[in-house]
Amino acid sequence: MLLIQPDIAPKPILTLGFGDSETLNALDKDESSPYRLLEEREFGSNCTAADSTPVYDEGAASYDRNINREEYFMAMSFWRKWVANQVVTASVLGKQNISADGRRLPDVLEVSAGTGRNIPFLDVAKIGTITFTDASSAMLDICREKFQKRFPKYKYARFSTIPAEFVHTSEISPLKNKKYDVVYETFGLCSHADPIKALQEMLGALKPGGRVVLVEHGRSKYKWLNKILDNGAIIRARKWGCRWNLDIDEIVRQTGAEVLYHDRSHLGTTYSFVLKRPDDNIVDATEKKYRFF
Ligand SMILES: C[S@@+](CC[C@H](N)C(=O)[O-])C[C@H]1O[C@@H](n2cnc3c(N)ncnc32)[C@H](O)[C@@H]1O
Secondary structure, three states: OOOOOOOOOOOOOEEEEOOOOEEOHHHHHOOOOHHHHOOOOOOOOOOOOOOOHHHHHHHHHHHHHHHHHHHHHOOHHHHHHHHHHHHHHOOHHHHOOOOOOOOOOOEEEEOOOOOOOOHHHOOHHHOOEEEEEEOOHHHHHHHHHHHHHHOOOOOOEEEEEOOHHHOOOOOOOOOOOOOEEEEEEEOOHHHOOOHHHHHHHHHHOEEEEEEEEEEEEOOOOOHHHHHHHHHHHHHHHHHHOOOOOOOHHHHHHHHOOEEEEEEEEOOOOEEEEEEEOOOOOOOOOOOOOOOOO
16 A cells, blocks of 8 residues: 655646536645555656656657557457446446436446547447546546547536546545446556555445446466566556556455456456445346456
């Protein structure tokens, strides 16, 4: 767990959508702000955790251009389609074939949405409300532009610059105590200062019958590949803001989440999960507990 350091200046929080907009500049002066959980601003030489937001703020404009080729060769659109499908089906509510004819549609939250690379795969006709969050306002600005261009008539989208570690329980979060049917994240845990806390916040934000859906990248199943990942970790982290050698299974295990689906591909470096809170007994008859841990 990272320590709270008083010398780290918090950033303004901006929320947009549903017509609301607020900037919490007061946090800049608030020494007790939990934003200071993000202890380190730079990755240490052994690739210790850090707040990667400055890397993403700086690289936002060229992010899509730079990542396109890597994602193309790894066929990442396949996983993004899988996530988009889970967004409307993973929760117990989603499994009940919710449609637009008067029945309720799922409320969903995307954490670490980045530049909105999942947007092209979303079926908003099957989504009640959608909230996009990220710690980097520059990344989220691009996400918002992309969403508004693709779905100009959809009125139930919200955008909020807030680190995942504070999204649900912190006083500084505009989304404090809000609950969702599906909370999802793609390739975000690698970039968080505290991935365990971030995932705990996601689980905390679930409604009964709600599910967390993840596609993440991390350590391989193979020693030879892990050696390569470990050796290149610091260069990768400083350039891309992500630690690509984290043990994602271990992070999930430490949150105590119940695993309903688990898969690993790309030699074990791409992880897919559907998770539920262990204290949530609302399950669909088709769901089985995945006995992984
Ligand atoms: C590798 S990018 C992935 C973006 C997007 N999810 C995707 O699939 O393309 C990681 C994202 O995590 C965001 N991020 C880094 N630290 C964060 C934190 N503590 N809380 C929320 N988002 C964070 C970065 O700003 C960046 O947009």
